[in-house]
Amino acid sequence: MELMVLLVVVRLGDNAYGVPISKELLILAEREVSLGSIYAALGRLESKGFVSSSLGEPTPERGGRAKQYFRVTNSGVQALKLTRVTLTRLWNDVPLLQ
């Protein structure tokens, strides 16, 4: 879950907040994930230093609530690269899945 959310944050760039993240997960992973789960995953990623967040302006269509934008950090990018290498290595060692 955290890996998927982190990848979606990278894909969305400057527009990474809850709503587009959930839409991207629905389209790409074909999974409807609750917004609470997404924020819980983002909270864990932020505590690990893989993403940073900033508040946007409150808007009327959101009932006066601000958006919380997320951005991947350098250590987040490094973690993604490392995970990709590890996963590729693991996939390669499973002959049935070749």
Place this chain on the structure above:
Amino acid sequence: MTDKRSNPPSFALWLLRHTASDDWNEALTGDLIETFRDRQSRWWFWGQVLFASTLGALETIRRRWYFFCYAITGAVTPYIFEYSNVLVRVWPFSSHWSDLPWPLSQFVLEMGLPAIAASMSLLVLSVGLLIEGSFRWAYLLRTFIITLILISAVHFSIDLFPWLLRPIPGDQHRKSLIVPGIFVVLLLGSTYLLAAWLGCPSIEHPHKRERQIAEPQ
């Protein structure tokens, strides 16, 4: 222009505000309202709120684990004392309370055990606060006082409902509750939990502080 269809259920919003994690409460609420107004039903909104509230409760338990340790210790200690008879050895007044002058005798009879249990539980809370780096003497003192006030309130308010009490065989001074012991433990634990919550104030999230600075009243 707004109508009932475009406004999410107000009780769900209230529940979300009070139960979801402080870290992402405002952003999550905004996202839910935005999605609800875009395409979703009230059932969807309620489902999302209940799920977020559950996650928020689990997050609270994880963060404030020492409050729960305090509550468990406070709820269980009186029973340990009662059944193991440790109190008689630790505090001799417990069995000779009637020799003491009034109102000290009344205090020892009614509040001696809760006061000792609260003091022992406070040790658990102190260790938790030390581990989390939030130790303050003021927190401990405030929590102790609030605990005693709440326990006294619960203890003496039970006298308003005499049909809830039954005599203990062989003890003419004390009575026990007719409700199962587990309810008493839960009530006692909740009282300790509330006292810790009121006694040790929460640390605000940095985003909230930034917002308050940026948007003066």
